Amino acid sequence: MKLILGKIFQSPLSRHLQSIYALEKRGAFLLADRWKIVLLHANGDVEPIWQTSDEDIAYKWRGTFDDRLSDELYIDISETRKSGFRMLGKEACQRIESGTAYYGHDEKVIAFQGKSIVLLSLETDGLVECAKTKTKGKDPVAWALHPHQNTIIYGTNYGELYAQPFEDNRFEKPTKIDVLPNTCYQIEFSTDGTKMFVAGLGYVKVFDCNEKVFSPNVSLTTAVRSFELVDKYLFLNKGMHGIDVLKIVEKPERVVSLDLPFSIDKMYYLASQRAFLLISSSTDEWALLTWVD
Secondary structure (H helix, E strand, O other), X not given: OEEEEEEEEEOOOOOOOOEEEEEOOOOEEEEEOOOEEEEEEOOOOEEEEEEOOOHHHHOOOOXXXXXXXXXXXXXXXXXXXXXXXXXXXXXXXXXXXXXXXXXXXXXXXXXEEOOEEEEEEEEOOEEEEEEEEEOOXXXXXXXXXXXXXXXXXXXXXXXXXXXXEEOOOOEXXXXXXXXXXXXXXXXXXXXXXXXXXXXXXXXXXXXXXXXXXXXXXXXXEOOOOXXXXXXXXXXXXXXXXXXXXXXXXXXXXXXXXXXXXXXXXXXXXEHHHOXXXXXXXXXXXXXXXEEEO
């Protein structure tokens, strides 16, 4: 494998980004702050979508799903996924009053509201609450949906990791999977759902998944802010320590690493272009990175 560092440039937006989406069909990242919305293509070209210099308009921002984008872009956004959840379309998003919500399986809306998880159904006359449950431990800070099962995994600032099964109109009894070494940052499943990857402050843990049983397999002590699971590779954003790539076999094997001239605060992946967007909040720099086998 080879990592190819491409264009490094100053951010065309403010440091206070409101939204970032990888739009696979367009082969570009959609990024927005309160003042501008742009498409960033994998070759580094920036395509303006919308902008204003009017403070009143800028500070009435209601998220990407207000009226600043075309219906075609709304459709592209609704097809993106985050940790197994599919993003809501414009209509559903505008009906959510509070919290963070996504589509789960079978178009069921799942909303995270503080220490509660809510199942909602999108009906013609609005959103209808089907079920609600309190989360265990501290407030969830990271969550993921199993790719084939109605099971939500969530982690907390205190490193607690729970599984919350549910059916169409009810939640089942949750189970505690593990107590992690520290704060939980991110949770992802392999495509087939047989492995779960959890990262947090100073660690990455891999679990084997068999039905609703989660068994610890591998634990790594490493700097990590976020990661991307791409086929058989795990790309680790290590902040000031650059990027490490691990090959996922029986035990993760390090295959390549890359140092950057800035500390990476955020990392996003565009699969159709094999491209990463790397963002530094401290220097206000962005970089584009591609990879080849």
